[in-house]
Amino acid sequence: MNPAAPPDSPDSGGASHQKHVMTAEERAEYERLRRHAAVRHRRVRRAGSSVLLLLALLLAPLAVVAAWVQDTVSDTDRYVETVAPLASEPPVQEVVINRLTDRVVDNVDVEAVTDSLTRVLQDAGAPPRVVEGAESLEGPLRNAVRTVVDRTVTRVITSDAFQQVWEGANRRSHAAVVNMLTGEREGAVRAEGDTVRLDVGAVVDEVRERLVDAGFDKAAAIPDTDRTITLFHTEELGKAQDMMRLLDILGTWLPVLTVVLAALAVWTAPAHRVMLMITATGVGVMMVVLLVTLAVVRRVYLDSVPPTTLPTDAAAAIYDTFVRFLRDSTRTLLVVAVVTALVAYLYGPGRPARAVRTAADRGTTAAGRGVRRAGLRTGATGRWLTDHRAWTTGVVIAAGALALVLWNHPTVGAVALVLGIALAVLIILAILAAAAGPADRAAEEAAERAAP
Numbered sequence: 001m002n003p004a005a006p007p008d009s010p011d012s013g014g015a016s017h018q019k020h021v022m023t024a025e026e027r028a029e030y031e032r033l034r035r036h037a038a039v040r041h042r043r044v045r046r047a048g049s050s051v052l053l054l055l056a057l058l059l060a061p062l063a064v065v066a067a068w069v070q071d072t073v074s075d076t077d078r079y080v081e082t083v084a085p086l087a088s089e090p091p092v093q094e095v096v097i098n099r100l101t102d103r104v105v106d107n108v109d110v111e112a113v114t115d116s117l118t119r120v121l122q123d124a125g126a127p128p129r130v131v132e133g134a135e136s137l138e139g140p141l142r143n144a145v146r147t148v149v150d151r152t153v154t155r156v157i158t159s160d161a162f163q164q165v166w167e168g169a170n171r172r173s174h175a176a177v178v179n180m181l182t183g184e185r186e187g188a189v190r191a192e193g194d195t196v197r198l199d200v201g202a203v204v205d206e207v208r209e210r211l212v213d214a215g216f217d218k219a220a221a222i223p224d225t226d227r228t229i230t231l232f233h234t235e236e237l238g239k240a241q242d243m244m245r246l247l248d249i250l251g252t253w254l255p256v257l258t259v260v261l262a263a264l265a266v267w268t269a270p271a272h273r274v275m276l277m278i279t280a281t282g283v284g285v286m287m288v289v290l291l292v293t294l295a296v297v298r299r300v301y302l303d304s305v306p307p308t309t310l311p312t313d314a315a316a317a318i319y320d321t322f323v324r325f326l327r328d329s330t331r332t333l334l335v336v337a338v339v340t341a342l343v344a345y346l347y348g349p350g351r352p353a354r355a356v357r358t359a360a361d362r363g364t365t366a367a368g369r370g371v372r373r374a375g376l377r378t379g380a381t382g383r384w385l386t387d388h389r390a391w392t393t394g395v396v397i398a399a400g401a402l403a404l405v406l407w408n409h410p411t412v413g414a415v416a417l418v419l420g421i422a423l424a425v426l427i428i429l430a431i432l433a434a435a436a437g438p439a440d441r442a443a444e445e446a447a448e449r450a451a452p
């Protein structure tokens with residue numbers, strides 16, 4: 001026998017090792033350490049989820065803007081859809097008509113015409129009164145020329161042909177937005193220093209051709225130079241271009257990163273439902289901040305445009321047209337965030353949430369009873385729906401979220417449609433579950449107990 005071995009050691013051949021029984025003091029110490037470890041673990045998870053949530057909320061507005069920039073730049077149809085309404089905006093049309101009319105009239109030397117007429121009358125020996133009358137024709141003649149040119153230009157700018165020319169030119173020069181953001185000097189919209197200009201060369205060609213066809217030969221002298229309209233000046237254009245380049249690069253991955261961070265924040269939090277509600281609320285607040293920022297930028301932009309450069313109503317129409325899809329996306333995400341937060345709350349223990357769930361259960365149960373009284377019993381299907389209610393609800397919600405993800409540029413109306421369909425499906429499933437009836441379930445359970 002090994003004298004160093006304990007009495008119950010296998011080497012000693014003694015009795016087998018007995019399980020140690022903790023004393024009351026040891027168990028109390030164990031429970032204290034376990035609670036301390038659990039609290040520490042929860043604190044670490046809460047801190048990690050808070051950091052992830054903060055990053056997601058800070059990136060949310062940038063992700064929306066980046067996705068809008070990338071979508072507008074990369075998708076030709078989306079770009080044309082963005083700028084196409086400018087051709088039909090009355091304030092923009094008025095600016096183009098006035099600018100083109102001024103340029104045509106400036107190229108018509110009315111004074112030379114009246115001087116030539118005066119010399120002809122003098123050489124012909126016309127009375128002095130007639131000669132003086134010819135000299136005073138310059139004003140009426142200039143007004144007549146302007147009236148004719150304005151009528152012709154207006155007819156062109158407000159016609160469907162101009163709409164087609166505008167869309168065709170923008171489709172062919174789809175890189176215009178990229179040029180404006182990167183500072184390139186090609187395309188319909190381009191940046192030159194701190195100035196953003198709109199090229200109306202195609203419109204000038206169309207107006208010149210129409211005027212020549214109408215017999216106004218002087219219109220052929222319209223120069224090919226100065227074929228741009230200044231949209232706005234800004235000293236911050238360079239910084240905006242740098243930011244837009246960065247947003248364009250991150251346009252694809254920044255939204256994905258934001259969604260992943262938000263999902264990780266919810267997953268790592270000790271209370272998933274509460275964190276989901278907090279995350280959705282935070283995203284909604286950030287979307288409101290983005291909408292307010294767009295409104296402030298609009299005011300700053302309008303204040304920075306001199307009326308002599310561009311009328312206020314035309315500048316407002318240009319800004320609103322360019323950012324309308326960004327506004328729509330922001331409003332859509334705001335509605336989605338509100339709906340998500342509301343759903344997360346309704347699944348919680350709050351008294352209003354319980355009241356809503358109770359009212360919904362009573363309503364679907366009453367409807368199910370009505371279906372049973374009408375002779376329609378769902379049987380095993382209804383009982384399966386009752387037993388797997390959580391799974392069916394999750395599948396319906398996931399299907400609705402997937403539909404919005406796959407929807408091409410969803411709007412608030414699309415969110416309302418998907419939400420309505422999801423609610424209708426959930427109500428129908430609840431009614432079908434209630435139509436199974438408690439009697440059917442009791443009979444089935446009795447049959448299962450009686451089976452060998």
